[in-house]
Amino acid sequence: VTRDAALRIKGAQLGVEVEDYRADTVIVDESYTGVVEMNVAPEVIDSLYADGKAALAGDLVLNQFVILHSGSQSALGRVAQVRPRPVVVRVPGTRQVFGVEAKNVRQAFALELLMDPAVPAVSLMGMAGTGKTFLTLAAALELVLEAGRYRKVSVYRPLIAVGRQEVGYLPGDLEEKLSPWMAAVYDNLFALFSDDGHGAARGAVEELLAQDVLEMAAVTYLRGRSITGELVIIDEAQNLELPTLKTILTRISHDAKVVFCGDLSQVDNPYVSPFGGLAALIEKFKGNALFGHVTLDKSVRSPLAEFAATIL
Structure with missing residues (x-):
């Protein structure tokens, strides 16, 4: 009995009866x-x-x-x-935060959870283009810059390549190495500040980073931390194993909040199944007053993005 796929294959070749370790499997209500x-x-x-x-x-x-x-x-x-x-x-059927208005009912529900300090753990799931990360960043900036509810926005992403198309080692210091992984986050931030033009938007984001009001890092660097006064966003959370999600949650102090954004149809981590990790966390946490979840079901990016996410 092992989770090591290579060992199971070797055992099967030798005629040994093998099976996956399922003692901690969560029956997920899809x-x-x-x-x-x-x-x-x-x-x-x-x-x-x-x-x-x-x-x-x-x-x-x-x-x-x-x-x-x-x-x-x-x-x-x-x-x-x-x-x-x-x-x-x-x-309410609609809500606006940081200049962003909910485009449908489920987005309004998502903003309701994101803006509620009494719910310190939130998960948003949905196919590509439904606005998970965009809404979360808008709410985070509203809570930090406008309301002063938290002192900082911290965005973490797992270093898992799309389709496992690894590019090898990257040159430069830590910030330069992480930059390609954070491109999607930058895109959303630039869109939130786009009213002032692209150059001004880039300057606004760089100023937030320089003032340590905004931080972007890899999930790798969370272990051992005690997170206080921050709104933490875990993007692409579908690629994280349940023990990693537990590590993140146990870092969160009483005056902080964590939001998990993910799409179970885009799991790129070979060690995570669509019914493990984030899906298991939602199943275990649902019904607790400290947690809320919404699945966004409508793509607002473009008709092409919605068609591709639905058909492929």
């Missing part, structure tokens, strides 16, 4: 997206609008979002209580 639609009586929606909250029947979990329908009426809510019966509080 249908959990953090959002559920429900048909309810008109009185429930009336209560939600009048009182800001309403009681529901059903199997719901804390911080799950609900889209309620009753004929032509509809309302949005978030589960704030599950016992003795679920209670949802009203959630």
Whole structure:
């Protein structure tokens, strides 16, 4: 019994009965997206609008979002209580942070979790172009630069090449070596500051880095740290194993927040299955008041990006 694929192959060739180590396997509910639609009586929606909250029947979990329908009426809510019966509080259908407005309901739900300091751990999943990293960076800059809720934004990415197309060793110092891995983060940051022009956007990002208000690094350098007063973004989190995710979470202090962004259809790490790592974390954490999750289901990048992400 081993997780070492090479050893299993060798054992099979020698006629030894082999199998993967599955003692810590998590049975993942693939249908959990953090959002559920429900048909309810008109009185429930009336209560939600009048009182800001309403009681529901059903199997719901804390911080799950609900889209309620009753004929032509509809309302949005978030589960704030599950016992003795679920209670949802009203959630606005749109929200704007750092000049970015939610383009659909699920993006509004994501911003609700990102902006809530009472939820220190958030995960956002979705196919390419759904806005996971962009929304998270917008919320992070709002919370750090405008609200002063955290002192710093720290972005970490695993050093896993797309399609495992490794390019070998890179020249330069640490910052120069990490630069290609952080290109996607830079793209999103430049877009957030794009109103001032590309040159000004680049200057704004460089100033944040120089002032240590923004940090970008590899996940490798998280072990042993104690993260205080920071909003930590783990991008491409689908490529991290569950023990690594545990290491990250145990670094987070009481005044910090961590956000995991990932797409289970783009797992490039050969040691991570789509049902391990981030998916297992969501399954284990869902229903805890300290955690919230939303799966974004609509690409907002371009029709081509949406078509490719859906078909291929």
